[in-house]
Amino acid sequence: MLDLSPETGKISVKPPVKYRKNMELKSHRFISFFEPKQATELCMTASVEKLPDRKVIFEEGEGPDFLYLILEGKVEFRKSQNGNEYKTIAHALADDFFGEFGILDGRPRSAQAIVCDRATLAKIPRQHFIEILGKTQITVVLNLFSYIIERIRNTTSEYAKELVYKDRMVLLGEMVNTIIHDLKSPLSAINLASSLVKEIHPDPETEEWCDIIKAQAQQMLSMAQELLEFSRGEGKLYKEPINLIEVLGIFEKLNHAYFQESEVKLVIDCPEYIVFNADQNKILRVLQNLANNSVDAFNKQGGVIEISASTTLESVEILFQDNGPGIPDSIRDRLFESFVTYGKQTGTGLGTAIVKSIIEAHGGTISFESRKNRGTTFNISIPIE
Ligand SMILES: Nc1ncnc2c1ncn2[C@@H]1O[C@H](COP(=O)(O)OP(=O)(O)OP(=O)(O)O)[C@@H](O)[C@H]1O
Ligand SMILES: [Mg+2]
Known part of the structure; x- marks a missing residue:
C-alpha cells in the first residue's frame, strides 16, 4: 500500500495486509481499464480486506475517501428513510466497483454501503487514484467513463421501470377502491335476497345453495379488498389454527359449479390431521388464483387439478398440480412478478404475484x-x- 508521509511528502510502499499478489485484484474489471504500469500502481496502492456480514463500509453523507473494488461477495446500497428504516436501492457483486462518484466529485456518499453475507474488497485511496488517473492516457479515462455512463443508464432505466410499476399500482388501488364502493350495494342486495329465499324455502338443499351464494358474494368483496391491500403493499394476516382438509372442503364447495362448467376434475389428497396457523381467507385466495390459472390454461378442454398435502417437522407442504399445457417459456423467469401475463385477453398478471405475497x-x-x-x-x- 502506498503511504503519503505527512512530514516528508515522500511516497513509501507498504505491503497491504493480505493478498499483495492477489490475482483476482489484477484481473478485476476496473484494473483492466488501465495500462499495465498504472494497473500495477493501482494494485500496489490497494489494500484488501475481508469483511463480515452486515459490516457498514460507509454511511450515507460520509466524505468520500476510497474507491472500492469487489473481489468476492456482495454489497448492498441502502438509503435511510425516516431515521432508522432503510430501503435497498442496489446491489453490487464480484468484479463490480463502487464509490467512484464521490472520488471524482468529492461530494458526500449518497447512500450507505453494507456487506451482504461477506465480501472481500480492495480499497484504493482517493488521492492516489486521482494521481494515477492524471497520469493515464485520455483513452483510458474515456473507456472508464463510458463504462460508468452505461451503469448510470442501466440504473436510470431500472428506476424508470420502478416508477412505472408504482404508477400502475397507484392506479390499480384507485380503481379497486371505486369498484369496492360500487360493489357494496349490489352485494348486500344479493345477501338479502338469498336470506329471503332461505326463509321461503327452508329445505336443507336450498339452504346450502343460499349459503354458497352468500359466501361467494363475500368472496367477491374480500377479493377486491385484498387487491386493494396488495396495491398498497399492506396485506394484514388474520391467523388462527386452520385444518387444511376443511379449507380444501370449502374450496371444493365454492368451486363446484365453476369446475363442473369447465369440465375440471378436482382430486384432493390430504390427511385429516394437518392443522397450522394461517389466514384461512388468504389460503383460499392462493388456491383460487392457482385454480383460475389452471382452468384458463385448460382452455375449455377440461383437465385435472390435484391438490396434495403433507407435513414435515417444520412445515406444511402443498402441491398444486394440473395437467394443462404448461407455463409459457417466455414468462417462466418472471412468473411471480406483477403485471406479467401471457395469452389472456383479460389477464392482469397479478394472480401469481398475489399468491407469492400471501405465501411469503x-x-x-x-x-x-x-x-x-x-x-x-x-x-x-x-x-x-
Ligand atoms: N397453471 C398454469 N398453466 C399454464 N400457464 C399458466 C399457469 N399459471 C399461470 N400461467 C401463465 O402465467 C401467466 C401469469 O399468471 P397470473 O396468474 O400471474 O396472471 P394472469 O392469470 O395473466 O392474470 P390475473 O391472474 O391477474 O387475472 C398467465 O397469463 C398464464 O399465461
Ligand atoms: Mg391468474
Whole structure:
C-alpha cells in the first residue's frame, strides 16, 4: 500500500495486509481499464480486506475517501428513510466497483454501503487514484467513463421501470377502491335476497345453495379488498389454527359449479390431521388464483387439478398440480412478478404475484415446475409455528 508521509511528502510502499499478489485484484474489471504500469500502481496502492456480514463500509453523507473494488461477495446500497428504516436501492457483486462518484466529485456518499453475507474488497485511496488517473492516457479515462455512463443508464432505466410499476399500482388501488364502493350495494342486495329465499324455502338443499351464494358474494368483496391491500403493499394476516382438509372442503364447495362448467376434475389428497396457523381467507385466495390459472390454461378442454398435502417437522407442504399445457417459456423467469401475463385477453398478471405475497407473508416459499403439454406443479411450503 502506498503511504503519503505527512512530514516528508515522500511516497513509501507498504505491503497491504493480505493478498499483495492477489490475482483476482489484477484481473478485476476496473484494473483492466488501465495500462499495465498504472494497473500495477493501482494494485500496489490497494489494500484488501475481508469483511463480515452486515459490516457498514460507509454511511450515507460520509466524505468520500476510497474507491472500492469487489473481489468476492456482495454489497448492498441502502438509503435511510425516516431515521432508522432503510430501503435497498442496489446491489453490487464480484468484479463490480463502487464509490467512484464521490472520488471524482468529492461530494458526500449518497447512500450507505453494507456487506451482504461477506465480501472481500480492495480499497484504493482517493488521492492516489486521482494521481494515477492524471497520469493515464485520455483513452483510458474515456473507456472508464463510458463504462460508468452505461451503469448510470442501466440504473436510470431500472428506476424508470420502478416508477412505472408504482404508477400502475397507484392506479390499480384507485380503481379497486371505486369498484369496492360500487360493489357494496349490489352485494348486500344479493345477501338479502338469498336470506329471503332461505326463509321461503327452508329445505336443507336450498339452504346450502343460499349459503354458497352468500359466501361467494363475500368472496367477491374480500377479493377486491385484498387487491386493494396488495396495491398498497399492506396485506394484514388474520391467523388462527386452520385444518387444511376443511379449507380444501370449502374450496371444493365454492368451486363446484365453476369446475363442473369447465369440465375440471378436482382430486384432493390430504390427511385429516394437518392443522397450522394461517389466514384461512388468504389460503383460499392462493388456491383460487392457482385454480383460475389452471382452468384458463385448460382452455375449455377440461383437465385435472390435484391438490396434495403433507407435513414435515417444520412445515406444511402443498402441491398444486394440473395437467394443462404448461407455463409459457417466455414468462417462466418472471412468473411471480406483477403485471406479467401471457395469452389472456383479460389477464392482469397479478394472480401469481398475489399468491407469492400471501405465501411469503406466512413466512413460506413457493416455486413451480412446468413441462410443455405435461402440466404445472406449484410447490408451497408454509412453516408450522
Ligand atoms: N397453471 C398454469 N398453466 C399454464 N400457464 C399458466 C399457469 N399459471 C399461470 N400461467 C401463465 O402465467 C401467466 C401469469 O399468471 P397470473 O396468474 O400471474 O396472471 P394472469 O392469470 O395473466 O392474470 P390475473 O391472474 O391477474 O387475472 C398467465 O397469463 C398464464 O399465461
Ligand atoms: Mg391468474
